[in-house]
Each structure stands twice: as C-alpha cells, then as structure tokens.
Amino acid sequence: MRYLVKETFGPTLQGEGAHAGRPCVFLRFAVCNLACTWCDTDFRPEGARRMEADEIVAELARLDVHGARMVVVTGGEPTLHWDAPLADALREAGFRTHMESNGTRPLRAPVDWLTFSPKPRFHGEKDEIVFERADECKLVVDETIGDADLARWGGGQFGELFLQPCMDERYREHLARTLDLVARHPRWRLSLQLHKILGVP
Numbered sequence: 660m661r662y663l664v665k666e667t668f669g670p671t672l673q674g675e676g677a678h679a680g681r682p683c684v685f686l687r688f689a690v691c692n693l694a695c696t697w698c699d700t701d702f703r704p705e706g707a708r709r710m711e712a713d714e715i716v717a718e719l720a721r722l723d724v725h726g727a728r729m730v731v732v733t734g735g736e737p738t739l740h741w742d743a744p745l746a747d748a749l750r751e752a753g754f755r756t757h758m759e760s761n762g763t764r765p766l767r768a769p770v771d772w773l774t775f776s777p778k779p780r781f782h783g784e785k786d787e788i789v790f791e792r793a794d795e796c797k798l799v800v801d802e803t804i805g806d807a808d809l810a811r812w813g814g815g816q817f818g819e820l821f822l823q824p825c826m827d828e829r830y831r832e833h834l835a836r837t838l839d840l841v842a843r844h845p846r847w848r849l850s851l852q853l854h855k856i857l858g859v860p
C-alpha cells in the first residue's frame with residue numbers, strides 16, 4: 660500500500676484554467692508542504708487511505724462512468740506522491756493525467772497537462788520553485804498579487820496564463836483586482852472556479 664489518497668470523486672467537471680468545463684474524475688492526495696491561509700482543500704491525512712496503483716486506477720475507472728478518461732491529480736501537493744508506476748498504470752488504462760502543483764517539488768513522472776500554481780508568500784525555507792516549465796500558470800489573486808508577480812511568472816515558459824480571484828470572504832475585492840490586472844496585462848486570462856459557482860463537487 661503506497662499512495663496516501665484523501666479522496667477520489669466523479670464524474671465531475673474541471674472547474675479551472677484552460678480545461679474548465681471538461682468532464683473528468685478527481686484524484687486527491689493527502690498532505691501539502693505549504694499552508695496557504697486561504698486554502699480551500701482538506702488535505703489532512705486523517706481519513707486518507709493507503710492505496711496501490713492498481714486500486715487507484717480501478718476506482719477511477721469505476722467513477723468514470725461516461726468514459727471521459729481524464730483525471731485531475733491534485734492535493735494537497737501531488738508531487739509528494741506522484742511517481743512512474745502510478746503514471747504508467749493510469750496511462751495504460753487510457754487516462755489523460757492533468758496535475759495541479761505549487762511547483763516546489765520535482766515532478767518525478769510525466770503528466771499530460773501540468774498546471775503550475777505558485778504561492779510564494781507561503782513558502783518556507785525549503786520551498787523554492789523548482790518547476791522550469793508548465794502547460795499553464797494559474798495565479799490565485801489575493802490582496803498581495805500585483806504587476807510584479809505577473810512579470811515574474813508570465814515569461815512564457817509556464818504556458819497559458821490565468822488569474823483566478825481567491826474565493827474567500829474578500830472575493831469581491833479579489834475579483835475587482837483580478838479584472839484590473841487582466842485588463843492591463845492581456846496575456847493573462849480570467850479563470851473562475853466554475854465548480855463552486857455551479858455547485859458541483
């Protein structure tokens with residue numbers, strides 16, 4: 660028993676970024692190396708299950724009742740768990756793997772779509788960014804995000820660029836800041852958390 664799985668669920672929709680609206684299933688690992696104050700995910704190890712790769716694949720295949728064969732791999736921080744045996748097992752079962760990571764740990768096995776979501780103000784001493792490329796960069800906009808952050812992450816190596824307002828109690832303020840940033844930096848696009856707006860898991 661190897662992987663610490665917090666939950667699997669589906670069928671549902673990817674709610675964020677370039678693939679928003681696509682049907683998929685989710686694989687959520689437990690544990691994160693960061694502790695963002697506005698984190699909206701329960702990644703505590705309590706209640707998580709230790710599962711083998713073939714058990715994870717079988718469970719995701721059961722959930723994928725419409726045959727979308729797309730799995731969003733998230734956490735917590737999924738790079739703490741992701742490895743070649745699980746990547747191979749999912750690929751052999753026909754799944755495309757889409758991962759969201761904070762970019763502070765190396766990706767030890769390939770994925771089909773990599774979302775880099777940096778949270779530098781929450782980094783500890785050992786939490787340097789190690790990603791050098793991604794398919795998309797998704798920056799969660801709170802009161803601290805500004806022009807300098809867009810310049811830092813918008814150089815091109817991180818693919819498609821998204822700004823997503825943080826949906827905490829100051830959402831309206833964060834949305835206004837996001838719209839202003841998008842208007843002034845048109846290479847960045849607005850991303851909304853569709854699943855929350857629509858009320859899907």
Ligand code: SF4
Pocket residue numbers: 691692693694695697698699700702734735736761778
């Ligand atoms: S990196 Fe993501 S999962 Fe980890 S604490 Fe921050 S928002 Fe939550």
